[in-house]
Amino acid sequence: MPISQADLRNAANQAGAQTRVAKRADQRTAFLCHSHHDHELALGLQALLRQQGLDLYIDWQDSTMPPEPNAETAKQLRRRIMNSEWFLFLATANSTASRWCPWELGYADGKMPNEKIVIVPTRDSQKTHGNEYLQLYRTIETDSVGGLSIFNPNTKSGYRVSSI
Template sequence: MKNQQSKSYLQKTGFLCHSHKDRELAIGLQQWLKEQGMDLYIDWQDASMPETPDATTASRIRSVIRGADVFLFLATKDSMTSRWCPWELGFADGVKRDEQIAIIATRDASGNYYGNEYLQLYRRIDQNSAGNSLSWYQKGSQLPQSLRSF
């Protein structure tokens, strides 16, 4: 959501809800989605954010969530225990349609699956059955769809 020119060039804009501890995952996802035609906002890349989170942080996050085409929740061990992530998801749930929200569920090295709690409510982005790329799934569906059609 850098500017209107960026939005018209890239088909969609997204807000990434994630733990800052998952920085590498966030960057990788941002790059991959950019290749798919989505401009993904990551709060710690925003120079207008205050150094220490405060009311300005919350206000800016609300504004960006409202303006984004989609809201993506990167469900990891750290985001599931974050103070900010549940607040962001709750806010998005109140201002976005269900089809504008997706959960990106992850598994850790031990096979623990994060994001189960939310998978039934929203679309999800996950590895396709071949395991070679990400796809999105309608809530309750096991049929993968291209992220370009998200």
């Protein structure tokens, strides 16, 4: 089931103003592709995935990124995508309308193994976002017991995020 945007907001609020936790040597890394308009949702997803042992890179938390998008931004994003084990696309109305998000997804698609690209479909009070990608990539969704699992395209088979 797609992750509720309300659940992501709650996770962000519960995490509060926590500072970024240092990455453990054995911790998996993921690049988060998202719209900056979804700041709170990104923080909520980061908090939930941190509990599962996944370190989530969010570009606006990186002080080395240029303040305004430019060619250097693209260069750094490419490097960050390639240095991450996973690429996550937070699917919302904002990210699917963004100019940068489809570019990042296309770059990852051309450079990373397909099984390392994962869509995080979300639902709000009106609809589910991310359906256009569900047949191409794996998804991270809420599983039957309320945890987060990765599901293969077009199947109900999956495994817990904590096991990656």
